[in-house]
Amino acid sequence: MEPIDNIQQLKIYVEAELVAPGCWDFVWDDRNVKKRFPEHDFHIPIFIKRTNEVYEYIQIDKDDEIQPIVRQEINPYFFELSFFDSINQNKVLFGSDLTSPMINKIRDVRPETAEFTNTEVREWFDAIGINEFPWNRGTSSETTLDDLDVLTLQADHIISKADYFNIDINK
Numbered sequence: 301m302e303p304i305d306n307i308q309q310l311k312i313y314v315e316a317e318l319v320a321p322g323c324w325d326f327v328w329d330d331r332n333v334k335k336r337f338p339e340h341d342f343h344i345p346i347f348i349k350r351t352n353e354v355y356e357y358i359q360i361d362k363d364d365e366i367q368p369i370v371r372q373e374i375n376p377y378f379f380e381l382s383f384f385d386s387i388n389q390n391k392v393l394f395g396s397d398l399t400s401p402m403i404n405k406i407r408d409v410r411p412e413t414a415e416f417t418n419t420e421v422r423e424w425f426d427a428i429g430i431n432e433f434p435w436n437r438g439t440s441s442e443t444t445l446d447d448l449d450v451l452t453l454q455a456d457h458i459i460s461k462a463d464y465f466n467i468d469i470n471k
Contacts, residue, residue, distance in 0.1 A: 312342050388456040391449045393430065395422030399452040409435055409443045 315327040326338045392398060398406070403421045406429065407414050413421050413429075429435075435443040449459045 310344055312344065314338065314342075386456050387458050391445055391457050391459040392454075395425040397454070397457075398422055398425060398448075399454070401451040402448045405443070405448060405451055409441060 316324040325333045453464045
């Protein structure tokens with residue numbers, strides 16, 4: 301480590317024996333060598349200093365533009381039906397969430413997965429596929445996560461369940 305001019309640096313010296321290249325054992329007060337565990341904790345003093353400088357004044361600007369926020373409308377009828385009780389997540393996020401139609405769609409859209417088993421497709425989805433959405437961007441075969449989610453109803457996903465009940469959910 302290179303020394304830094306404005307930082308005080310300290311070194312701690314301990315008695316140790318080299319037992320292998322890059323591997324040291326500590327010598328205890330009773331002169332016995334113990335494997336890789338020091339007898340005492342090491343303490344380094346940390347000097348905390350506080351300095352500050354006032355640089356001019358703070359300028360506060362007010363933005364008078366009003367930005368409307370689209371309100372999410374929830375139909376209370378669905379609360380009565382316990383619509384949200386079984387929801388675990390919004391949409392497919394993990395390979396374990398993929399159903400057979402979703403896996404077949406992935407094989408069609410992503411040629412590198414055509415010869416994969418279902419388990420391999422799920423592992424590929426977790427490692428690579430989920431991070432590359434949308435697939436085939438800008439082409440007629442562009443695929444998003446929503447395109448996979450609507451293939452199969454999964455009652456514990458909001459998007460899938462809302463699609464089944466024909467509910468509009470703002471994204």
